Amino acid sequence: MMNRVILVGRLTKDPDLRYTPNGVAVASFTLAVNRPFTNQQGEREADFINCVVWRRPAENVANFLKKGNLAGVDGRVQTRSYEGQDGKRVYVTEVLAESVQFLEPKGQGQGTDRGSQQQPSRQGGQDFPFGNQNQRQNQNQNQNQGYTRVDEDPFAGGGQIDISDDDLPF
Amino acid sequence: MMNRVILVGRLTKDPDLRYTPNGVAVASFTLAVNRPFTNQQGEREADFINCVVWRRPAENVANFLKKGNLAGVDGRVQTRSYEGQDGKRVYVTEVLAESVQFLEPKGQGQGTDRGSQQQPSRQGGQDFPFGNQNQRQNQNQNQNQGYTRVDEDPFAGGGQIDISDDDLPF
Amino acid sequence: MMNRVILVGRLTKDPDLRYTPNGVAVASFTLAVNRPFTNQQGEREADFINCVVWRRPAENVANFLKKGNLAGVDGRVQTRSYEGQDGKRVYVTEVLAESVQFLEPKGQGQGTDRGSQQQPSRQGGQDFPFGNQNQRQNQNQNQNQGYTRVDEDPFAGGGQIDISDDDLPF
Amino acid sequence: MMNRVILVGRLTKDPDLRYTPNGVAVASFTLAVNRPFTNQQGEREADFINCVVWRRPAENVANFLKKGNLAGVDGRVQTRSYEGQDGKRVYVTEVLAESVQFLEPKGQGQGTDRGSQQQPSRQGGQDFPFGNQNQRQNQNQNQNQGYTRVDEDPFAGGGQIDISDDDLPF
DNA sequence: TTTT
């Protein structure tokens, strides 16, 4: 059983950061990835791929990626389902990002080249691009007082209870 | 812009083979890929990932893969949308398989280890596991008299015009 | 910066398990991966790709994979260099396996389908295929009394100090 | 059998473009890919991964990528061997790039975002970023009068007959 | 609507 996805594309919007009831950060965003060929009308199309990222990388994504930025994702394809507004089951296929790379050049915007890894190095390796990460985490704790609960589909918009702590991938 | 997916999992059903109005083969199947971790209830879950494959590999898949067989897919994540039965747009994320590997051991069932590539080798390399491929192609032409037109979502079942020749990825 | 490799192939030999001076397990093995096309003589060739895996998955690999077994690797390409026997620098490119999948069917040999992950699930998820893992780890501790030090190229055979604890990737 | 590599990194030098005796273009270059973790001294290391690309994308690489440029590679791990200068066999592991993405922003340098694909689209899709590709190919034919023969290791420098037409992957 |  193997499941690996790698994407490089541009954010269609600013990422959406939320918190589960337990205060765990989840960011969702859509990557527009241009196809390597043209269609029968000679136009270059794109795939619009929904991505989800959890915990600290979620906050990095929210802080450093903006609409139009080039980003890379290394992750897994994930499927889940939830009760739609009309009572029927909605099936979702999306990419669970395990790491997100910021590919926007340093100068332009607040992008960074260092990216963001789900799992920091054993030696306490620092993947947050700059500043004091503990301090940031405290800030986030505080933010959590007023977090947005993740109780609807981060992509579908209007909906129902969707991502909860049970969707935590690890 | 990069877009690459690799999956190894088991078919949840026999593959579904159809032909476009122009006689191009499309097979669709779902791969159950077990997750590498257990959920909060200690259960091992799976992702059920819809895959599509075109042309000759589609026919190989239909001929050699059965429900429960282990298969590998190398392809791209693809999104498309179609008009749902209730008139609203349905968004689909699936894997476009560029090659499919048959990972079931030779003896058991009609599996093969050689797999199936979208693009044959320049030297006329033979990727169809055995027999005469031209003969097979003729057979398929004949089959086309009674093909199933691809005018509904190969996964959703009931629906509307969905995959057509316009969805041909190359 | 992204670096991802996925391989499915067969072990050319039984894996080689060693321990660093600090008692960390490293297994190395070579995967023969058949090419998807034939060469100009119409023969199907293979790539012989050296892989390294650390810690518990290394022990799983050593215990469950044998020459000829089909296995999948998800990892990174890694380069390193060491002083050759003739005093000149030898450059090595190999695959650092982050997870190894056992794709041999259950019955035949001692293979398992569950595979082996570098990073167990947060909930204490169990990736060792059967038996008591703590017990196993104790056994390994004991084995360490007589471990093979990793002080030569695990692939080249004859050589010099090569992998040490400094090569530990995380 | 599956074999897939995806890399994003920076060229350590300008690419090296050569032609086989039959006039087929081959470019080789090395990608420095920073590791996502720091070593035991707290330093961030990189892997230096040799890549080879054939035919038209080889020429695109040579024309549009320069030392320090960010590029993405989608390809396969390939091993080969050749007779070393001292008569012994040298084993090489490298990445055969099937497509190369130019990730340097448009303005800065002559980079392009469109990248370079080994296999153009069925509809005669245009992957060369601008200008007339047929004209370019004619130019290359002319260039071939004075091509550099590929008869030594494109990475090792000093050596022996190495890449020939026989190494053409498809 | 899910596989072993």
Place this chain on the structure above:
DNA sequence: TTTT
């Protein structure tokens, strides 16, 4: 509901 899409990016450059």
